[in-house]
Amino acid sequence: MRHLGSLSLVFVLALCPSLSFGVARADDELVLDLNPDTLLKHELSYQEYKLQELQRTSLRSRNALIGTSVAAAVGLALVIPAASSQCDSVQINGQDEYECTRAGDVLYRIGSPLVFGGLTGAVVSGIILGVRKGKIRRMNDSFSSSRARAVRWDERSSRFVF
Numbered sequence: 001m002r003h004l005g006s007l008s009l010v011f012v013l014a015l016c017p018s019l020s021f022g023v024a025r026a027d028d029e030l031v032l033d034l035n036p037d038t039l040l041k042h043e044l045s046y047q048e049y050k051l052q053e054l055q056r057t058s059l060r061s062r063n064a065l066i067g068t069s070v071a072a073a074v075g076l077a078l079v080i081p082a083a084s085s086q087c088d089s090v091q092i093n094g095q096d097e098y099e100c101t102r103a104g105d106v107l108y109r110i111g112s113p114l115v116f117g118g119l120t121g122a123v124v125s126g127i128i129l130g131v132r133k134g135k136i137r138r139m140n141d142s143f144s145s146s147r148a149r150a151v152r153w154d155e156r157s158s159r160f161v162f
Helices: 002-015 046-086 102-143
Strands: 087-092 095-100 152-154 159-161
Touching (some): 046 087, 095 102
Antiparallel strands (some): 087 095, 152 159
16 A cells, blocks of 8 residues: 555656655655646636647648648649540540549549549648638737838848747
8 A cells, every 4th residue: 555655646646746855754645736826827817828729720721731732732733644544535425525434434533522522622732721821920029019011120130030
């Protein structure tokens, strides 16, 4: 039982590094003294919270843009070979039509929705990402009145920045 208590104490210490201990005598049990000053967390202002939320959602939009672009690329990788080698143009009753092999039909049926959905998703998520990045930029500009969007000299990098 004694080992279980010390194991749980190690577990608590690992999870809560801000705890402090008081001095214990040899005949006393271990005294856990919670210092309230070390347990207080930094309170976020509304603007800081909003900025963190916008950064989190812009990361999700960026991931969506990357994912839908990959889906469109995979769809194109399926459709282009199907169109070039699996389908032929034939004339039936004086009209030109495409006739595909079974592999060409499968590649078209799988690749076409990927291309259409991927391109649509990339456009939508790109627009959303641009809007969120603009909101982040405007919010960062409102935090610091000295930062302007015009050309200015940056001392740290020794160059003009926008």
